[in-house]
Amino acid sequence: MPATEPMLTLVGKPTSRVDGSLKVSGGARYTSDYHFPGMLYAVPVSATIARGKIASLSTAHADRMPGVRAVFHHRNFDKLYRTAPDLKAEALQSEQRPPLEDEVISYYGQYIALVVAETFEQARAAAAAVRVTYYAEPASVGPPALIEGSLKVESQRGDAPQAFSDAAIAVDETYATPIQTHSVIELHATVAVWQGDQVTLYETVQGVLNHQVVMTQRLGVEKEKLQVITRNLGSGFGGKISEWGNSCLAAVAAKRLKRPVKLVISRQQAFAAAGHRPRTEQRVRLGANKDGRLSSLQLDWTNSTSLLDDFVENCGEAAPYLYSTPNMRSRSGLAKRTVGAPTFMRGPGAVPGLFALESAIDELAIRLDMDPIALRQANEPTMDESTGLPFSSRHLTECLREGSSRFGWPNRNPKIGSMTRDGLVLGWGVAACAWGAGRLPCAVRVDLRADRSARLACGTQDIGTGTYTILGQIVAERLAIPLGKVDVVLGDSSLPAGPLSGGSLATASVIPATFRALDDATASLLASAARVGNQFWNNAKPTDLAFTAGNVHLKDEAPASGRPFAEVLQRAGLRSVSGAGQSDGTLFQKPTSSVHCFGAQFAEVTWQPEIARLRVSRIVSVIDSGRILNPKTGRNQIEGGVVMGIGMAIFEETRYDPRNGAPINSNLADYLLTSHADCPEIDVHFLEYPDLQVNELGAKGIGEIGMAGVAPAIANAVHHATGIRVRQLPIRIEDLLGAQRSAGRI
Amino acid sequence: MRKKTEETERGHKADSPVVSRRFLLGHIGAVGVVTTRASAQGSPGTPIRPTSNTSEPARNSGYVPVQLRVNRSLHNIQVDARTTLLDCLRESLLLTGTKKGCDHGQCGACTVHVNGRRINSCLTLAVMHDGDEVTTIEGIGQPDNLHPMQASFVEHDGFQCGYCTSGQLCRRWLFCANLVAQKTMMSRN
Numbered sequence: 032m033p034a035t036e037p038m039l040t041l042v043g044k045p046t047s048r049v050d051g052s053l054k055v056s057g058g059a060r061y062t063s064d065y066h067f068p069g070m071l072y073a074v075p076v077s078a079t080i081a082r083g084k085i086a087s088l089s090t091a092h093a094d095r096m097p098g099v100r101a102v103f104h105h106r107n108f109d110k111l112y113r114t115a116p117d118l119k120a121e122a123l124q125s126e127q128r129p130p131l132e133d134e135v136i137s138y139y140g141q142y143i144a145l146v147v148a149e150t151f152e153q154a155r156a157a158a159a160a161v162r163v164t165y166y167a168e169p170a171s172v173g174p175p176a177l178i179e180g181s182l183k184v185e186s187q188r189g190d191a192p193q194a195f196s197d198a199a200i201a202v203d204e205t206y207a208t209p210i211q212t213h214s215v216i217e218l219h220a221t222v223a224v225w226q227g228d229q230v231t232l233y234e235t236v237q238g239v240l241n242h243q244v245v246m247t248q249r250l251g252v253e254k255e256k257l258q259v260i261t262r263n264l265g266s267g268f269g270g271k272i273s274e275w276g277n278s279c280l281a282a283v284a285a286k287r288l289k290r291p292v293k294l295v296i297s298r299q300q301a302f303a304a305a306g307h308r309p310r311t312e313q314r315v316r317l318g319a320n321k322d323g324r325l326s327s328l329q330l331d332w333t334n335s336t337s338l339l340d341d342f343v344e345n346c347g348e349a350a351p352y353l354y355s356t357p358n359m360r361s362r363s364g365l366a367k368r369t370v371g372a373p374t375f376m377r378g379p380g381a382v383p384g385l386f387a388l389e390s391a392i393d394e395l396a397i398r399l400d401m402d403p404i405a406l407r408q409a410n411e412p413t414m415d416e417s418t419g420l421p422f423s424s425r426h427l428t429e430c431l432r433e434g435s436s437r438f439g440w441p442n443r444n445p446k447i448g449s450m451t452r453d454g455l456v457l458g459w460g461v462a463a464c465a466w467g468a469g470r471l472p473c474a475v476r477v478d479l480r481a482d483r484s485a486r487l488a489c490g491t492q493d494i495g496t497g498t499y500t501i502l503g504q505i506v507a508e509r510l511a512i513p514l515g516k517v518d519v520v521l522g523d524s525s526l527p528a529g530p531l532s533g534g535s536l537a538t539a540s541v542i543p544a545t546f547r548a549l550d551d552a553t554a555s556l557l558a559s560a561a562r563v564g565n566q567f568w569n570n571a572k573p574t575d576l577a578f579t580a581g582n583v584h585l586k587d588e589a590p591a592s593g594r595p596f597a598e599v600l601q602r603a604g605l606r607s608v609s610g611a612g613q614s615d616g617t618l619f620q621k622p623t624s625s626v627h628c629f630g631a632q633f634a635e636v637t638w639q640p641e642i643a644r645l646r647v648s649r650i651v652s653v654i655d656s657g658r659i660l661n662p663k664t665g666r667n668q669i670e671g672g673v674v675m676g677i678g679m680a681i682f683e684e685t686r687y688d689p690r691n692g693a694p695i696n697s698n699l700a701d702y703l704l705t706s707h708a709d710c711p712e713i714d715v716h717f718l719e720y721p722d723l724q725v726n727e728l729g730a731k732g733i734g735e736i737g738m739a740g741v742a743p744a745i746a747n748a749v750h751h752a753t754g755i756r757v758r759q760l761p762i763r764i765e766d767l768l769g770a771q772r773s774a775g776r777i
Numbered sequence: 778m779r780k781k782t783e784e785t786e787r788g789h790k791a792d793s794p795v796v797s798r799r800f801l802l803g804h805i806g807a808v809g810v811v812t813t814r815a816s817a818q819g820s821p822g823t824p825i826r827p828t829s830n831t832s833e834p835a836r837n838s839g840y841v842p843v844q845l846r847v848n849r850s851l852h853n854i855q856v857d858a859r860t861t862l863l864d865c866l867r868e869s870l871l872l873t874g875t876k877k878g879c880d881h882g883q884c885g886a887c888t889v890h891v892n893g894r895r896i897n898s899c900l901t902l903a904v905m906h907d908g909d910e911v912t913t914i915e916g917i918g919q920p921d922n923l924h925p926m927q928a929s930f931v932e933h934d935g936f937q938c939g940y941c942t943s944g945q946l947c948r949r950w951l952f953c954a955n956l957v958a959q960k961t962m963m964s965r966n
Binding site for chain 2: 047048050051052053054055056057058059060061063064066097150151152153156216217218263264265266295297298494495496497663664666667668671698699700
């Protein structure tokens with residue numbers, strides 16, 4: 032922490048959410064909570080084949096059903112447009128084909144019609160009455176096999192294959208992760224309201240600005256005529272960045288019928304047609320010398336994608352910079368499957384990629400008879416060897432050291448099945464983790480008001496991470512007013528353009544713009560103060576004045592001698608002064624350093640061979656992601672990531688019917704998620720090294736890093752307990768039955 | 778029996794439809810009609826509230842008059858026989874604090890109290906609750922008057938997106954209320 036930095040009294044302190052009391056009393060408004068006079072209800076009809084064409088679609092019965100106002104399909108729907116190539120991450124969109132474009136079906140669950148009626152019940156009944164026949168083609172939902180000739184090089188240095196064949200110790204294993212579905216608790220929804228040629232879309236999106244750009248392109252309307260609102264989001268995990276058809280369908284239906292339309296998809300539709308993390312197959316080859324120094328690291332992967340979209344799950348996100356090795360290569364491949372478009376899901380690429388890499392590192396440590404922490408420390412790089420740039424801030428070895436001591440790792444006996452507690456076999460595993468960091472462009476407006484309150488407006492959104500609260504903290508700290516006196520207004524595309532809430536980028540992005548907006552408002556305040564200077568400061572010029580701790584004062588006098596900003600505004604006859612701030616993004620600039628967050632995950636599992644019962648009993652998560660602005664909500668983010676990581680390790684998998692490509696377990700009971708009863712004790716610890724290359728407060732994102740590394744830590748712990756190396760997630764009881772036999776327990 | 782007494786007390790007409798299992802089965806999946814939501818004023822961005830607690834008469838036999846006492850306030854409404862209690866609360870009474878997460882009784886986001894018992898409001902039809910007393914999250918506490926359980930959720934950051942929080946609170950609030958009642962009874966004995 033720089034010595035010149037003022038003491039922070041609110042930023043960095045555990046702070047309850049400013050929107051908390053609304054959320055616990057049912058008053059926080061989510062998209063499907065909006066109602067408008069004359070509102071109609073829309074229910075989409077979904078395809079029931081994996082691939083082919085609509086042979087016939089009859090609405091004769093549905094049209095005549097009570098309350099039905101329209102049944103739309105590819106023959107009578109409006110022309111919609113595709114989105115332009117997105118070069119600046121301003122219009123992220125996973126599924127390019129708009130809904131109801133033509134009669135072609137490329138996945139089970141693709142929307143083929145839309146029923147709009149006076150009530151939800153009427154629309155749902157009529158949707159079931161739409162008759163469709165198909166020319167069906169076979170489904171293709173198998174694993175994405177690695178095909179050597181089709182791989183594309185993503186990162187490369189040295190000669191990794193040669194170094195691998197020369198290596199004294201080698202690991203060559205293939206790992207697989209299944210399709211996982213976000214299972215956001217709030218179903219994707221749109222409420223579309225037209226007034227003349229202007230449309231307001233109440234949406235479930237992680238980026239109101241991103242969605243505005245996507246929808247102006249989709250609908251072919253001007254940006255100033257399309258407003259997107261998401262005041263609260265019932266979780267996203269990356270699955271609510273793209274438009275999934277519901278928005279287009281509701282917008283067009285509302286326009287055609289000249290009435291507001293509400294569309295909430297069903298849970299089954301969310302599994303089929305609203306994105307997922309694609310399936311991956313990853314081959315990791317590690318070469319090392321006998322001291323454990325890596326001489327070669329290769330990660331080749333193929334991920335599944337939809338027939339119409341090329342979505343690369345970047346499994347090689349962390350491999351190029353995580354460890355020191357002179358020879359490294361990562362390559363990617365795609366496998367077309369009859370599934371809906373894949374999309375970003377918490378830690379896209381890095382999370383499945385780290386499962387493979389960190390499992391392989393554990394396998395290498397066993398082959399070397401070396402402690403897995405020592406092996407990682409032996410390969411700690413001094414710079415990002417993939418780019419030659421220095422790290423802006425990297426404390427991975429300290430994460431491992433701190434986690435080791437908190438977890439009790441020095442007491443670990445590496446012999447398989449050697450540790451027990453209360454009659455249970457214990458397994459202890461560790462994994463490192465990393466995720467990119469940086470900023471997106473951001474604009475912020477701040478008003479200082481004469482009633483000693485303030486307002487901050489930004490077109491970003493709070494997706495449950497606590498953005499409302501941290502922005503309130505920053506403004507309240509700077510103005511020395513209570514947190515409750517700051518109105519933070521987010522979630523509206525008509526506000527100054529803010530970042531999407533994805534990639535763990537929002538927090539880092541909003542800080543510089545907020546600081547500049549506060550500076551700008553301060554300048555305006557001082558100019559106003561100079562205007563009334565004869566009353567307080569004997570005709571001082573703005574340049575003679577300063578603003579400190581909420582008070583305007585003469586520069587050469589103590590802040591306490593000054594006047595509160597509210598009093599200055601009152602004397603000047605002003606209701607408020609405003610400031611605007613803008614900051615650029617880092618993602619498309621030439622980088623001068625390599626910016627990431629890091630962490631170490633420690634997992635304990637208990638294994639009961641007699642009844643083949645595996646539980647995750649303890650997680651220690653040590654995170655290095657700069658300054659934590661709000662440890663209360665920050666800890667919650669990491670805990671949430673860990674819980675999702677446990678789901679990835681031992682529960683989650685979307686399974687598809689090979690006959691018709693239908694997601695089989697498309698509900699919250701059959702798609703297994705970590706429940707409260709599955710949650711272990713989670714110890715979250717932050718190493719707080721502010722990364723001042725990112726922003727003034729040195730804060731980086733923490734939305735994704737908490738999930739990274741959890742699944743391999745658990746898989747490594749399972750191996751320690753059972754001797755079984757599971758390389759295909761999720762880890763199932765069936766995988767571990769061999770361990771029972773070898774332990775002589777059955 | 779209890780239900781019938783209550784109906785008489787409220788002065789329902791003798792011929793008001795009694796919801797039988799056969800009636801329900803006959804109407805599930807059948808067609809309903811016309812919205813009965815009371816018309817109300819409102820501009821975009823301002824969710825509307827029914828102007829009165831009494832809705833228009835049903836225009837079709839698919840609609841059934843139902844009296845619900847929700848958060849101590851009485852609602853005489855006409856509901857489509859297919860409407861779940863959840864959709865009735867959210868779309869007809871505009872009590873949107875209760876949330877739909879799965880619509881299959883799997884997630885619990887829609888938990889409300891009916892006659893002092895916790896239920897998944899997505900798994901029950903509104904017509905089955907004529908005369909029932911329903912408590913939703915809105916009836917437990919308001920932002921300026923939070924129930925201690927709600928305040929505790931805020932204090933301990935017991936949520937992130939907050940979407941299923943209403944259901945969690947409704948589930949725990951009654952659980953704890955029952956515990957307290959039990960304890961009081963035990964200490965009396």
